[in-house]
Every structure is written in C-alpha cells, then in structure tokens.
Amino acid sequence: MKKGRLYALMGFVVLVVGTALYTVNFLYEKEQTSQAVFDTKSPEVGNVILKTVASGSIQPRQEILIKPQVSGIVREVHIEAGDLVKAGEILAEVTIVPNIASLSNAENRLSRAKISRDDAKTTYDRNAALFEQGVVSAMDMQRFELALNESNEEMLGAEDNLRIVREGVTSRGGSKSNTLIRSTIDGMVLDVPVKKGNSVIEANNFNDGSTVASVADMQDLIFVGKIDESEVEKLHEGMDIVLTIGAIDGASYPATLEHIAPKGVEESGAIQFEIKAAVTLKEGQFLRAGYSANADVELDRRDSVLTISENLVQYERRQAFVDVKTSPNTFERRNVKLGLSDGLVVEVIEGVELEDAIKIWNKPSFNGRKKKGKK
Numbered sequence: 544m545k546k547g548r549l550y551a552l553m554g555f556v557v558l559v560v561g562t563a564l565y566t567v568n569f570l571y572e573k574e575q576t577s578q579a580v581f582d583t584k585s586p587e588v589g590n591v592i593l594k595t596v597a598s599g600s601i602q603p604r605q606e607i608l609i610k611p612q613v614s615g616i617v618r619e620v621h622i623e624a625g626d627l628v629k630a631g632e633i634l635a636e637v638t639i640v641p642n643i644a645s646l647s648n649a650e651n652r653l654s655r656a657k658i659s660r661d662d663a664k665t666t667y668d669r670n671a672a673l674f675e676q677g678v679v680s681a682m683d684m685q686r687f688e689l690a691l692n693e694s695n696e697e698m699l700g701a702e703d704n705l706r707i708v709r710e711g712v713t714s715r716g717g718s719k720s721n722t723l724i725r726s727t728i729d730g731m732v733l734d735v736p737v738k739k740g741n742s743v744i745e746a747n748n749f750n751d752g753s754t755v756a757s758v759a760d761m762q763d764l765i766f767v768g769k770i771d772e773s774e775v776e777k778l779h780e781g782m783d784i785v786l787t788i789g790a791i792d793g794a795s796y797p798a799t800l801e802h803i804a805p806k807g808v809e810e811s812g813a814i815q816f817e818i819k820a821a822v823t824l825k826e827g828q829f830l831r832a833g834y835s836a837n838a839d840v841e842l843d844r845r846d847s848v849l850t851i852s853e854n855l856v857q858y859e860r861r862q863a864f865v866d867v868k869t870s871p872n873t874f875e876r877r878n879v880k881l882g883l884s885d886g887l888v889v890e891v892i893e894g895v896e897l898e899d900a901i902k903i904w905n906k907p908s909f910n911g912r913k914k915k916g917k918k
Contacts, residue, residue, distance in 0.1 A: 583868050583900035586851045591883045591890045593843040595777075597818060599768020601788070601834040603759035604821075607728050610752040612721035614744040615639045617737050622756060624735055628726045634756050635724045637743060649705040656694070656701035663687075663694035730760045733832055764822040764830055766798050768838055769815040772807055777842040779803075784820055785839045788830070796830070797823045798838065843883055850888045855901045856881070866902035867895060874902050 615637040622634050667687045673679040734757045737743060746752030766786055770778065782800040798820040807814040820838065824830065856863050856879070863881050866874035879894030895901065 580872055581874075582903045584852065584855065584903055585900055586849050586891060586895055586897055588847055588897070589850045589888065591845045591848060591850055591885055591888060592841060593883055593885050595770065595774045595840050595842055597768040597770045597838040597840055599766055599818075599836055599838065601764055601786075601822065601830050601832060601836050602767050603733075603761060603832050604763045604765050605728075606733065606757050606759040606832070607730070608754045609634060609724060609726060609756045609758060610746050610754055611637050611724050611743045612745055613637060613639055615722070615742070617739050617741045617743060617755075618722075620735060620737065620739055622732050622735060624732055626732045627730070628732060628758060629729050630726055632726050633723050634726055634732075635737070637722045637724060639722060646705075649701070649707075653698070653701040653705050656698040660691075660694040660698045663691040667691040724755050726756075726758055728758055728760070730758045733757045733759055759832065761829065761832070762824060764824065764832075765801070766818075766820040766822055766836055766838055768818055768820075768836070769810070770818055770840070772814040772816065774840075774842065775803065775807075775816045778818065778840065782840065784841070786820075786822065786836050787839070789835045789837070791834075796828075799823070800840075845883045845890050848882070849891045849895075849897065851891055851895070851901060853884060853887060853889050855903065856889065857904070865895060868900040868902065 617635055618638045619636040620634070621636075622628060628634065667690070670679050670684060670687045674681070674684045735755070737753065737755050741753075743753035743755065744750065766784075778800060780800055780803065784798050784800055786796040786798050788794060788796070800818060800820045802817075802819040804817040807816045809815075818838075822830070851865070855865055857865065862878055864876050864878045867877045869875050877894050877899075880892040882890030882892050884890070
C-alpha cells in the first residue's frame with residue numbers, strides 16, 4: 544500500500560517537473576524568436592493628376608475629293624501623292640467618251656440650226672435688195688435682220704453643244720474646259736486613285752462620281768478619337784490635351800478639345816463618344832494623315848497637396864485607414880479622409896501629418912536573436 548502511494552507521488556512529481564520544463568522551454572523559444580518589423584513610409588507633398596487616354600488617329604480637318612465634271616477616259620495625270628497644289632491648278636485631263644443618244648441629238652440640232660440659218664440668210668439677202676429699191680420698209684428689214692442674227696446664234700449654240708458632247712469644251716470657252724480637272728483648294732495631294740487610261744464618271748443624282756484626287760491642308764489637322772461614357776462628362780470643350788504618335792518616339796503634340804459627340808456608339812459592349820481636338824503644329828512640323836495617336840486628357844488635378852501611396856491605405860466598411868507608427872514596432876490605426884487619386888498616389892485631406900510614418904503592408908523583415916537549436 545505504501546509502495547503504491549510512493550509510486551503515485553513519484554509520478555506526480557515527474558509530471559509537475561516535466562510540465563515546468565516544457566513551459567520554461569516554450570517561453571525561452573518564444574523570447575528567442577525574432578520579431579516582425581514592418582517598413583514605413585511618410586506622406587509627401589506633391590501633385591495628383593487624374594488622366595484618361597483616348598485612342599484615335601490624326602486626320603486633316605477637311606479632305607476634299609476632287610471629281611470630274613464629265614465622264615470619260617483619263618488622258619493625263621499631272622500630280623502624285625505628296626505634291627503641293629494651288630486652287631485652280633490642273634490635276635488631270637479627261638477625254639470625253641460621248642453618249643450615242645446625246646451625240647445624235649446634238650448633231651440633229653446642228654443640222655436644223657444650219658437649215659434655219661440658211662433660210663434666214665436667203666430671206667435677208669432677197670429683202671435687202673428690195674430695201675435698196677425702196678420696196679421694203681426699214682421696219683420689215685429690221686425684222687429680217689433680227690431673224691438672221693437669231694439663226695446665227697442658234698447655229699453657234701448647236702456647234703458648241705456638239706463640241707461639248709464630243710470633247711467637253713466649247714469653241715468660245717477658251718481654257719475653261721470641263722475636261723480639265725482642277726484643284727478647288729490649296730493643299731497637299733493625299734491620294735491619286737486613278738491612272739492614265741482609267742474610266743471616270745461625273746457626279747450626278749445617281750452616283751457620287753469617280754474621285755480623281757484627294758487634297759487637304761496638312762497644317763490644319765485634328766485628332767479624332769473615342770472616350771468611354773464613364774469619363775465623357777468630365778470633359779469640356781477648350782481642354783488642353785497632349786498627343787503621342789505611335790510611329791514617332793519621344794515626341795508629343797499639344798491639342799485643344801473642340802468637339803464632344805452628343806451621341807454615343809456601342810463598341811465591344813461599351814458606349815463610346817467621339818471627340819475631336821485641334822492639333823497645334825510648330826513651324827516646320829509635319830504629321831501624316833492617318834497616324835494612330837493617343838490623347839492624354841487631364842480630367843482633374845490637385846497641386847502641392849499631402850499625398851500617400853495607394854498601397855498604404857486599407858478599408859473597413861468603406862472607411863479608409865492607415866497604420867501609423869507610435870513607437871518601435873508599434874502602430875495605431877488612423878482613419879483618413881482621402882481626395883483625388885490617380886491610381887498610384889492619393890490626396891490625403893485629413894488623418895495624417897507630413898512627419899508620420901505609415902506601415903507598408905509588404906512582407907516584413909525580422910529582428911532579434913535566432914533560435915538556438917535543441918541539444
């Protein structure tokens with residue numbers, strides 16, 4: 544009986560001693576474990592600029608399509624893309640291919656005009672002799688002369704009509720031939736879609752006609768792009784934007800927003816609004832029509848304000864807060880009121896000061912002694 548109590552007492556002592564050793568070892572190891580140390584970053588005074596990017600292209604404000612006034616075959620082309628032309632300069636010449644019905648009508652009209660003229664001439668000559676003899680009065684003679692003049696004019700008109708049908712030019716028109724295709728503006732030739740020998744047709748109520756050349760003033764350029772509906776209300780006419788051209792590295796071009804479309808168009812499931820901006824070119828600068836471009840549009844900005852990085856901010860139930868260092872490895876939560884953000888930095892209206900150290904929520908480093916290995 545006494546041996547049983549002795550064994551029980553010894554077991555209890557061993558249990559107590561083992562528990563004590565385990566506790567001491569646990570506390571020792573915990574003390575020896577290194578503590579996590581977070582880096583910090585202080586607020587800074589800077590500018591916050593909210594931008595958006597609109598994709599588009601460079602286009603001339605007015606690109607004029609030069610079309611022939613008559614249908615026919617291109618006889619000569621005097622220009623090529625890139626040439627500078629003046630208003631009224633001849634770009635190409637067209638040889639008329641007459642319409643059979645129109646040609647027949649013109650020839651018949653000329654034949655009738657000649658018959659009428661010959662008859663009026665015979666009548667006038669006969670009565671002129673009688674007028675000399677005093678048989679015909681001066682009033683009657685004036686009527687015969689008028690009929691002769693009218694028949695002469697009709698014949699000249701019929702001859703011009705026939706020449707127009709055949710050649711596109713009148714005998715009294717001089718160089719004002721509608722077979723000569725002229726530029727209507729000063730500018731640069733952008734495209735010449737026809738060659739010598741091509742058939743062209745004039746514009747009428749049934750078709751737009753053939754384009755002989757396109758001409759534009761390449762010093763009057765605009766940016767045409769699209770912007771998302773979520774940002775269109777932040778724009779206004781007169782805003783300054785900066786253009787970057789994909790084909791030109793390291794260059795930017797200022798522009799001024801001129802137009803915002805009142806109606807959006809659905810593209811890839813999103814509503815896009817067209818915008819146009821006037822491009823400002825310095826003397827000697829040249830941009831090609833059709834260049835793809837991006838427009839950096841400044842939607843809002845705050846200058847010389849207190850800012851912090853977005854990755855320092857945390858949220859709880861829509862309340863923004865940061866952890867501010869109060870003592871070594873000790874932080875306290877501070878609610879902050881935020882302002883404008885550009886996605887990387889955000890304006891801080893209240894909650895922290897310039898000298899505060901804010902916890903960076905990255906992988907912490909560790910300080911302290913390393914754990915000692917167990918023997």
